[in-house]
Amino acid sequence: MRAGELLALLGPSGSGKTTLLRIIAGLDFPDRGRIIFGGDDATRVPVQQRAVGFVFQHYALFKHLTVADNIAYGLNARRRSERPEKAEIKRRVGNLLDLIKLSGFADRYPSQLSGGQRQRIALARALAVEPRVLLLDEPFGALDAQVRKDLRRWLREIHDRTGQTTIFVTHDQDEALELSDRVAVLDRGRLEQVGTPDEVQEKPVSPLVLKFLGDTIEVEAIAQDGKVLVNGRTTPLTAPAGLTGPVKLYARPWQLQFAEADTAHLHGTVRSSYRTQGRQRIEVDRENAKTVVVEASDTARLAQGRPVGLRIVGGWVFP
Amino acid sequence: MAAPLAAPAAPPVRPRRRFRQKSVIPGFGLTLGYTLTCLGLVVLLPLAALVAKAGGLGIAGIWEVATDPRVASALRVSFGVSLLAALTASIFGGIVAWVLTRYDFPGRRLADAVVDLPFALPTAVAGIALASLYAPNGLVGAQLARIGIEAAYTPVGIFIAMVFIGLPFAVRTVQPLIGEIDKEVEEASAILGASRVATLTKVVLPPLIPAVLTGFALAFARGVGEYGSIIFIAGNLPYVSEIAPLLIVIKLSEFDYQGASAIAVIMLAISFLTLLAINLIQAWSRRRFGYV
Numbered sequence: 001m002r003a004g005e006l007l008a009l010l011g012p013s014g015s016g017k018t019t020l021l022r023i024i025a026g027l028d029f030p031d032r033g034r035i036i037f038g039g040d041d042a043t044r045v046p047v048q049q050r051a052v053g054f055v056f057q058h059y060a061l062f063k064h065l066t067v068a069d070n071i072a073y074g075l076n077a078r079r080r081s082e083r084p085e086k087a088e089i090k091r092r093v094g095n096l097l098d099l100i101k102l103s104g105f106a107d108r109y110p111s112q113l114s115g116g117q118r119q120r121i122a123l124a125r126a127l128a129v130e131p132r133v134l135l136l137d138e139p140f141g142a143l144d145a146q147v148r149k150d151l152r153r154w155l156r157e158i159h160d161r162t163g164q165t166t167i168f169v170t171h172d173q174d175e176a177l178e179l180s181d182r183v184a185v186l187d188r189g190r191l192e193q194v195g196t197p198d199e200v201q202e203k204p205v206s207p208l209v210l211k212f213l214g215d216t217i218e219v220e221a222i223a224q225d226g227k228v229l230v231n232g233r234t235t236p237l238t239a240p241a242g243l244t245g246p247v248k249l250y251a252r253p254w255q256l257q258f259a260e261a262d263t264a265h266l267h268g269t270v271r272s273s274y275r276t277q278g279r280q281r282i283e284v285d286r287e288n289a290k291t292v293v294v295e296a297s298d299t300a301r302l303a304q305g306r307p308v309g310l311r312i313v314g315g316w317v318f319p
Numbered sequence: 320m321a322a323p324l325a326a327p328a329a330p331p332v333r334p335r336r337r338f339r340q341k342s343v344i345p346g347f348g349l350t351l352g353y354t355l356t357c358l359g360l361v362v363l364l365p366l367a368a369l370v371a372k373a374g375g376l377g378i379a380g381i382w383e384v385a386t387d388p389r390v391a392s393a394l395r396v397s398f399g400v401s402l403l404a405a406l407t408a409s410i411f412g413g414i415v416a417w418v419l420t421r422y423d424f425p426g427r428r429l430a431d432a433v434v435d436l437p438f439a440l441p442t443a444v445a446g447i448a449l450a451s452l453y454a455p456n457g458l459v460g461a462q463l464a465r466i467g468i469e470a471a472y473t474p475v476g477i478f479i480a481m482v483f484i485g486l487p488f489a490v491r492t493v494q495p496l497i498g499e500i501d502k503e504v505e506e507a508s509a510i511l512g513a514s515r516v517a518t519l520t521k522v523v524l525p526p527l528i529p530a531v532l533t534g535f536a537l538a539f540a541r542g543v544g545e546y547g548s549i550i551f552i553a554g555n556l557p558y559v560s561e562i563a564p565l566l567i568v569i570k571l572s573e574f575d576y577q578g579a580s581a582i583a584v585i586m587l588a589i590s591f592l593t594l595l596a597i598n599l600i601q602a603w604s605r606r607r608f609g610y611v
Contacts, residue, residue, distance in 0.1 A: 027506055047509045054510045060503035064525045073521075074511035122507075129511055 264309025412489025442547030472554025485538030
């Protein structure tokens with residue numbers, strides 16, 4: 001984790017993302033290993049002194065306090081010697097309210113606000129104590145799609161402006177890829193891969209990372225002399241050194257193209273097609289094999305039941 | 320916080336019945352009528368009869384009864400000790416509710432069931448049990464006597480009996496709210512640097528206040544009205560440990576029906592005012608804490 005970066009913890013449910021985040025915050029305790037903040041071992045530092053900010057999926061605001069009191073809570077909780085003066089607290093709360101664009105809401109109670117507004121207040125509350133690291137646990141999970149999109153963009157803006165080191169947990173790959181500087185993919189408690197969104201998408205280290213980042217097609221293939229063959233025809237892929245014999249080839253829907261039968265790797269018939277956002281997704285039934293989904297431009301219209309050939313133009317094989 | 324289904328904005332056919340909103344939930348007229356009949360027959364009618372009976376004395380007559388030193392002292396004991404006992408029951412009841420809800424330990428369900436026992440026990444049985452325990456030669460009374468506290472046959476005894484019967488109210492009103500406390504809210508408080516004590520006083524307790532007040536009001540009302548368990552342990556010395564309900568019974572046995580009902584009406588008035596005050600505080604705190 002680098003200072004000032006926005007890191008996404010991505011993984012299927014039950015992969016340990018939230019647990020890891022809670023361990024970093026000091027809410028749960030690791031069986032092994034240590035938590036290090038900027039060179040200091042924080043493993044034994046109690047949660048109150050860890051100086052982290054935490055935003056919960058369900059906001060966890062203090063219902064009996066006004067918005068302003070919620071945001072000021074962390075400052076007011078400090079020991080008298082470290083507590084800023086009243087006017088200073090008020091000023092900081094005002095600045096944070098400006099930052100989250102809720103300036104007129106200081107005296108409202110959380111129950112009078114919408115989900116998106118509540119989550120922004122939760123964020124301001126976490127930022128108020130100037131944490132060393134900000135932790136967000138599925139911060140947009142409880143919000144509807146439109147609000148989620150707006151908040152995503154807005155969080156990115158805030159991060160760019162404040163440079164606050166941030167880790168956020170999500171199971172939504174789009175969210176992780178759009179928002180983060182780097183993505184850490186977790187599975188069953190293990191860190192599979194850490195890298196920039198480009199790295200994890202272009203060079204996934206395992207089928208799991210690949211599958212988790214988007215729709216994937218699996219094709220039986222054979223690796224031979226550094227080449228990968230499907231149905232006896234070579235593909236543009238190169239096999240990793242030393243790999244021979246049957247392998248699995250993984251491809252994205254857009255890495256298959258319709259082709260004439262004499263150049264095609266796969267054959268099948270069109271089962272159905274639907275259009276979404278200017279693209280066309282076509283399901284192709286294959287003989288004795290799994291149905292594959294192909295993505296093509298909107299212009300090609302293919303009748304149901306029509307036989308088609310498919311060419312593989314890209315993909316991955318893993319040792 | 321589901322909003323009630325709003326009636327369509329069509330102009331009312333019969334403006335006379337404007338107060339009645341169209342609703343998909345049927346039976347408004349029937350249930351309201353039933354409620355009013357029950358309330359009238361079971362609650363208001365006997366109380367009205369009581370006031371009528373005492374009314375025979377006139378305001379001056381009731382005032383005279385109220386200022387009679389023995390009556391005044393009994394009222395002071397009844398209400399003073401009830402308030403003190405309700406306060407104690409609220410604090411200890413809150414702790415009991417907290418432990419029973421927040422922690423899991425062997426025998427928790429059993430302990431939870433024991434809380435209700437003072438509800439179910441005939442009050443005379445409770446009184447005799449308490450009296451024998453706290454008497455100077457009793458199990459607890461002997462220990463207390465050694466450090467110079469006389470429990471039985473003093474206002475302390477009344478206090479103990481009232482706490483005993485008020486405790487279940489205090490526990491049962493707070494318990495559901497403690498169960499609803501969001502663990503994440505406490506964690507949020509801790510992450511923001513608040514100590515355990517600060518989290519408790521600033522985050523956990525404030526939302527419980529309305530329920531604590533309800534428990535307090537119920538325990539207080541029960542304490543004021545309690546008779547059976549107290550007379551066994553109180554010693555019933557006039558001017559010292561005599562409670563108002565006992566005085567009513569004494570007046571009745573002397574065939575002074577008007578005097579008895581006069582004391583009853585005074586108790587009624589004080590109780591009503593106290594409960595009203597508690598309700599107002601509750602409404603205020605509810606508004607303040609932003610609950611709808």
